[in-house]
Amino acid sequence: MPATTTRKLALAAAVAVTLGAGALTAATTASAAEVPLSGYELTWGIKQSYRTYVTTYAAGTFTPAGGATQAAGNGAFTFAQGTGSYDSDAHTVDLAFQGSLRIVSQLHGFDLTLSDVRFDSGAAEITADVTKDGTTTDDVPLATVTVTRAMTDMTTTLTKQAADVFGSASYEGAAGDPLTVAQTATESPSPSPTPSDSASASASQSPSPSASTSASPSGSASASPSPSASASESEEPPAEGDIADGILTWGVKESFRTYVVGSVAQGRITVSDGAAQAAGNGAFTFTGATGDYDTDAGTLSAAFEGAVDFKGHESNGTYGLDLTLGNIRATVDGGKGELTADVTSLGTTTEDVELADLTAASADLTPTDDVITLDDVTATLTEAGAKAFSGYYTAGTELDPLDLSVALTDDAQLPSGDGDDDATGTPTATASDGTAGSASGGVTGSTTGGTGVTGGALASTGADVPSGVLGAAAAVTVAAGAGVVYAMRRRRTGA
Known part of the structure; x- marks a missing residue:
């Protein structure tokens, strides 16, 4: 100065x-x-x-x-x-x-x-x-x-x-x-x-509403009444074994969803094979998990049914953007892991593409009521993931967080699998955070009010x-x- x-x-x-x-x-x-x-x-x-x-x-x-x-x-x-x-x-x-x-x-x-x-x-x-x-x-x-x-x-x-x-x-x-x-x-x-x-x-040190609002946003989802009482009423599952069922909720990236259906790409998003999408152009839910877990070792591997397809930039019946993600799989080891998928882009399919690196808030995989739950898992785009999105985002970009719940027994109660448990929060309230298009660009039920x-x-x-x-x-x-x-x-x- x-x-x-x-x-x-x-x-x-x-x-x-x-x-x-x-x-x-x-x-x-x-x-x-x-x-x-x-x-x-x-x-x-x-x-x-x-x-x-x-x-x-x-x-x-x-x-x-x-x-x-x-x-x-x-x-x-x-x-x-x-x-x-x-x-x-x-x-x-x-x-x-x-x-x-x-x-x-x-x-x-x-x-x-x-x-x-x-x-x-x-x-x-x-x-x-x-x-x-x-x-x-x-x-x-x-x-x-x-x-x-x-x-x-x-x-x-x-x-x-x-x-x-x-x-x-x-x-x-x-x-x-x-x-x-x-x-x-x-x-x-x-x-x-x-x-x-x-x-x-x-x-x-002044009062900060945003700080109190953002604290533990997923805490209520992972809480369960009287877990110790439930555990005492039924036999605990083994420390390792096969996954009986599970769901994964992930929005891919809110800005990408908004871009696809917005006024620039003027496209559409469809789900299939058991996948669901939350209202207001919200996140996707994939179900029917199979795989294995080891709570002592802190490892989990789960594959989910369902696929999501993004289409946009249509010209004479041909789409400049045509991307399908299916066979979603999440693996975690000591709180770190990866998210992979089969990627079909413009008719060409590449299997087992590592889309994102995963970071969980904790390495602990202790089940509650025979269910292992990981909320708000950070997903960071990899080099391979960036290529899958045709360079739309660069490697290192933070994608939407994901929620993951797997049942260790056949009678374990999983969270709702209807797509309402949105890993990105409330989609209708935040859809205007989209990038190349906003919620006003063809997103049913969304708002332009921002965050x-x-x-x-x-x-x-x-x-x-x-x-x-x-x-x-x-x-x-x-x-x-x-x-x-x-x-x-x-x-x-x-x-």
């Missing part, structure tokens, strides 16, 4: 302490001054599936220029040399970034350029100048942002204007890629690190302030308990 900026932040800190002590003096005017900022960069991928759509199905290109860059592997975009100001009264930042991004597809007939990308924490939005069909529109709001103190991996939600810019009405209300705004050019250490740290701690992500979170909570630019002024104010209300207001400054 430039030395002049450091001195201004230190001065703002002194003013904040004065206000916290109740001494309303002429320094009040100085506390509301805008502190100039420079040396910032903004990283945002717009939407992962949109990038994939452009470079694969649309056979298009992304061309960053003027200082903008793109991460390897068709990754996110970074706009550098951000300048702007910090409003020490409203505790907001307004930054404009250099660089442009041209997006072109001759196949699908679009050519657009994004420039003058801006982030305004007061308005909680990302804007850009958009040049499309030879016409430039300034300050187009592309996404609303859930602003956080750290300004890293902030949740974004695409706007109606973004849907118009990127050519799909289904994008409106859909989740965009996370946004990070960070200072990269610092000339001196940030002043008053101790108050800043205490302010961060203060903010992090509760809204703009203006800073104002509504009064807790999360972007610490990367507050410096000593905001830190001391919070630490002194001055009761600052973080007002959300839009303020444009020259870049």
